[in-house]
Each structure stands twice: as structure tokens, then as C-alpha cells.
Amino acid sequence: MEVSFFCGLLVVTMTIVSCSGDGECEEIMVPLCRGLVGYTHTRLPNRFNHTTQRRVYRIIEPYWPFIDNDCHKNFRLTLCGAFLPKCTPGNSTVELPCRETCFSAKRACSPKLKQGGLKWPNKYLKCKRFRRKKHGSCRKPVRKRLTPQPLRYGFCEQNTFSACANLSIQLRSLPNMFLQSDERIIQIEMDQYELLLQSRCHDNLPFLLCGIFAPFCPTVQQPYVLPCRETCDEVKSACQGAFRRLYRDLRWPAKLQCHRYPSGSSQFPCATPNDAVSLVQN
Template sequence: MYSILFQCVAFILAAAVTGQHVGMENTDNTGNSDTPVYNGEEIILPMCRNFLPYNWTKLPNQFGHDTQVEVYRHIEHQWAYMDYGCSNNFRQFVCSLYLPKYDPVTQTVAGPCKEMCSKARNRCKKTMRETRSRWPRIFRCNQLPSKRNDDVCLRPVRESRVELQHTYCVDNVIPMCISLNSLGSLPNFFLQRSLGEITTEMRFYEDLVSTNCNANLQFFLCGTYLPLCVPNITPFAIPCRELCDEIKRDCSTHFDFIYQGLPWPNKLQCHRYTPSNDTSRYCAMPGDF
């Protein structure tokens, strides 16, 4: 779960995804196959999908998780650190550890290298201490293969400097949101500071939006991921809790069907949002702007 500290800092500062198995199978009239069936599956978890340099994985993983729903429940509490960006390698490491890269041609599986783990740990352990957490014991870097050996593993990406900026307004260039409002606020509700990263994550919801489960779904998602920059409102305006309740009521069944039984995202749980009758904080409803 996102810590209370993270939430406080935040206020300061084209078909549906199916997860089908990959298959390249030649079968004659007798039903005999002369090539193997590739038992990979497409990655569907919102914190990993579109962020990795690959799209396919193979389960069960090294922890014995048979489904991506199981994986989701084990890594969702790391989502906050992925968003905060304590390390460019943290998301890559956690996702590839639980959802390793699968090559359907060679039928090989590759997880993270030791060096990727070490870079993520060195960058994130201080942030975790500040939030009264610690580097998970299950993330044992020394037990992973090294990029210097012949082992197949995923190498680390280049790190960049992390700066927590105060809230400021930016031009809205997110494709899903550009028609709704011209300005948004960064960092957003989840401490994300990169418009590119926000855009990548919002692509996850394109299939849900296409169902038209609720006419205000785009407003809700855009107001959450790129809060409205409103004059004289500090630090920003996010959608009201009543709208969240309406969206979840109308769209949760569609979400469950499209995303293979994944639970409604932790980020979109309605207790996070301000009710419209709260006079201490401002929230937004469609038609307010």
C-alpha cells in the first residue's frame, strides 16, 4: 500500500488485452503436431505492462506463482517506489524478477542480473528507510546471475538523478487527456514526475475506456494521473470520491473481464479521493471547468 507519508508528500509537492498463450503449432489432419507449443503469456499487470523491453513472460515463476493475479498481489505494495522513481532500475528489477522475459522462439526465460538488483537497492534503500520500510529480504541480489558471466539475464538500465519538485503546472500532452484540459499538475497524485511514464501507464486503460462503461471514465483517469491545475487551488484538484464510486460501480466488471481477473487497481481505490463535501480540500467533477 502507498504509505501515509507518500500521500502527504504528494499534496505538497486495440482489442482487449487477453493474455492468451503464444502458439506456433503445425498440426496435420490427425491432430499430430510437429512443432512445440510455446506456453508464454502476455504481460497484463499495470505497473509492468508497456514499461519493460519485452511483452511476454512464462509462469509459474521462481516463486511458484501460477497466474499474474498472484504476482500482482505480491508486488502491488512496491508500486509506490516504482512511481516515486528512487531508481530507474527498481521497476525493471521487480517486474522481471516476478515476470521474467520469455522468448517464444528459443523458449528461454531470463530474469534480472545481479547488477540491476544492486543498482535498484543502492538507490532505493534510503527512500524505504524514510518511509519506515526496508529492502525486502526476498530481493537477494547476490543470488542472481551476473552480467559478466555467460548466464542469460537482463542488464541494468542507466540511472538518472531523482529530484522531488514542488507542484507546478505543465502543458497536457497525454493523448488520452489532451482534449479534456490544457494544463495538469506534476508531481501527480502518486508522485510520478515524468509525463512519458504517466502516458505509458495510462495506455493500460485504453481497452477499458473503449468499452464506454462510463462516460466520465476518461475525466476520472486523466484527473487522477494528471491532476487539474486550477488557479488559486493548492496543490491541485483531483476527481471527487463520488465520481470514483460511480466509475468503480460501472466499470469494475468490465475491468475484471478485460484484464483476466485482476483486482481493481490499488491506485484507484476510492478512499484515496476527497468527497465533495470536504471543505478543507477541493475536488473536481465533470463540468466544473
């Protein structure tokens, strides 16, 4: 017999029961889950009594690099599904991951987490507490290989991502700094910022997003160039307020934190919209 939570109340049960929550379904905005888990809406509070996606994002954000590194396809389904369970309008319950989904992710990802200085989050993802797939509705595991696909390396290729169509630098290199080379996944992540792009909070937002997710190739001698930190700082200063308004009060995403990118005064090359044209011509 195990202890778990039902709508924020301590109960004794054999499995975790889906909690209906108090609110209506709301659109998922957390960037490591949005558009990538097979459903679009959730209901809060969740079974940990988190009432906002901002709070959820803060807790699960440290695991983002391991999802990008693809320790297992079911890690995203388990992590997102536990914190932002599937909500279907008109249905009084939410759908959590299956026990099998959780265990397959734990087996494959625990060693990678340990290498990165983290542990499997048993406080939230104790797999035995999820119901088995044969016992009712739950998010079933993806039955694909346990070993990640190798990265695809492509340098100075035509940039085909939609937000990058009008930039001066039209060549990009992959994988990006997050070790992503799957163009479909990268496009889904970039599409998450469409609302922010439509807000026109800063003219250089497309340049920043494209340079982060698909680093620039200004010349063959410089095939992998990131945006300069100064450009990032300008965009963040202008856009983070709009981001919070448009994305359920979420904080500025980790991948767009400007300290990650080289300064124009450092020894490492970086690109700005002002020098993009000259870089292409070199």
C-alpha cells in the same frame, strides 16, 4: 552454496536458473510493469510458483510508490523481472534480472524502503542468487545516475495527454499525487487503460483517469484539484468487472482506489464532470 527454486522444486545451486514454466508466453498486464520494463511478455508459473498475474500484483503492489519516487531505475527492472521474467516466443527459458541489476537497486532503495516502513524483500530478491551478467543472458542494469532526477513542477499547463483531449478542463498541474512529473512515464501508465476506455464501461472514465494522473487546474486560485470520490465510486462500480475481464483477472488498481480522493462534502475542493465547465469559468 545456496538454496533456490527451480520450477517450484527445491534445489541446491550457486545461482538462480531460469525456469521455463509450463505455459506459453502471456502479455504483461500488471500496471507497474506493463510497458515500462523493455519487454511485453512473461511466462507463468514464475520461480516462486505464482501461477497468475493477479497473485504477482498483490505481492509487488506495496513497492509501487518507491518505483514512482524513483529510488533507482533498476528497482522496477529487478522487481518486475523477478516476478514477471521476460519470455520470448520459441525460447524454452525466461530471462531474469542480472545480479548487478539487483544490487544497484538494493543499494539505492533500501534506505527509502526503510523510511517507508518496508524492508528490501530478500525473500524474493536475494541478489546473490541471480547470475552475473558475464555468465549468460540476463536483464542488464541501467547505468544511469544513482540519485533521482528532481521533480519538475508545472502548474496550470495545457493538458497534452491523449485521453484528456475532450474534457472541459484543459489545464493540468504536475507532479501528481504519486510524485510523477515525467510526462512520458505518465502517458505510458495512462495508455495501459486503453482497453478499458474502449469498453465504454462508463462515460466518466476519461475524466477520472485524467484527474488522477494529471490533476485539474480549474482556476489559478485552485491549481491542483483531484476528481471527487463520488465520481470515482461511480466509475469503479461500473468498470471493475470489465477491468478484470480485460486484464487477466487483476483487481482494480491501487492508484484508482476511491478512498484516495476527496469527497464532494469535504472541505477540500474536488471536481466532477457536472461542474467542470463552471469551474473553468470561475
